[in-house]
Amino acid sequence: xxxxxxxxxxxxxxxxxxxxxxxxxxxxxxxxxxxxxxxxxxxxxxxxxxxxxxxxxxxxxxxxxxxxxxxxxxxxxxxxxxxxxxxxxxxxxxxxxxxxxxxxxxxxxxxxxxxxxxxxxxxxxxxxxxxxxxxxxxxxxxxxxxxxxxxxxxxxxxxxxxxxxxxxxxxxxxxxxxxxxxxxxxxxxxxxxxxxxxxxxxxxxxxxxxxxxxxxxxxxxxxxxxxxxxxxxxxxxxxxxxxxxxxxxxxxxxxxxxxxxxxxxx
Numbered sequence: 001x002x003x004x005x006x007x008x009x010x011x012x013x014x015x016x017x018x019x020x021x022x023x024x025x026x027x028x029x030x031x032x033x034x035x036x037x038x039x040x041x042x043x044x045x046x047x048x049x050x051x052x053x054x055x056x057x058x059x060x061x062x063x064x065x066x067x068x069x070x071x072x073x074x075x076x077x078x079x080x081x082x083x084x085x086x087x088x089x090x091x092x093x094x095x096x097x098x099x100x101x102x103x104x105x106x107x108x109x110x111x112x113x114x115x116x117x118x119x120x121x122x123x124x125x126x127x128x129x130x131x132x133x134x135x136x137x138x139x140x141x142x143x144x145x146x147x148x149x150x151x152x153x154x155x156x157x158x159x160x161x162x163x164x165x166x167x168x169x170x171x172x173x174x175x176x177x178x179x180x181x182x183x184x185x186x187x188x189x190x191x192x193x194x195x196x197x198x199x200x201x202x203x204x205x206x207x208x209x210x211x212x213x214x215x216x217x218x219x220x221x222x223x224x225x226x227x228x229x230x231x232x233x234x235x236x237x238x239x240x241x242x243x244x245x246x247x248x249x250x251x252x253x254x255x256x257x258x259x260x261x262x263x264x265x266x
């Protein structure tokens with residue numbers, strides 16, 4: 001016998017619909033680099049049912065200090081934030097790690113303040129702020145650091161982590177300065193890179209860069225190394241979910257997703 005809840009208002013049997021990516025639980029806006037492809041794909045791969053991702057892009061001339069600075073100084077950054085803020089979003093994420101840690105913690109905080117002016121009413125995060133929150137959530141002190149950056153940008157990543165209490169015990173970088181080349185690094189190389197540089201006293205691994213594939217390798221690394229792995233994309237998405245009030249675990253993408261948002265960082 002068909003129950004009343006199985007019938008439409010017209011008396012027909014209620015149809016079964018396919019999932020369509022609707023963000024009825026949370027809609028996350030993302031400002032991302034025009035030449036990049038990784039972060040959106042990894043966010044969708046990790047996304048719980050009912051969470052959607054909506055992107056506007058800005059141009060990154062080159063993955064160097066000068067190229068990143070040119071992107072951050074261009075008017076397109078404000079335009080992107082205002083465009084995204086016209087949609088019914090819950091969170092606005094700036095998806096550039098090196099771009100938000102480029103000049104240290106104060107610069108990252110100033111960027112968030114600017115984004116709040118451009119997108120009033122939305123919760124705001126950056127990849128750098130989210131990375132620190134992720135490391136705090138897993139209880140990390142000293143870390144090892146893997147990046148694909150050129151030496152100067154890599155050095156600034158170390159400085160950013162250490163000025164926020166995370167001594168970098170070991171690190172490695174691939175010295176890539178072309179954005180599209182970042183996304184071409186295979187997961188096998190990321191896995192080997194991290195395993196080879198791990199330090200026994202490091203309490204977590206941090207993998208920086210939002211156009212560097214990481215989501216698919218996190219679970220394998222945690223099993224191999226026996227410690228939490230936090231990446232820029234993974235932590236940005238976790239942080240955005242928590243800001244939106246979504247507390248889901250995302251199985252297979254790291255123990256970070258089993259952690260609440262640290263109140264001191266939110």
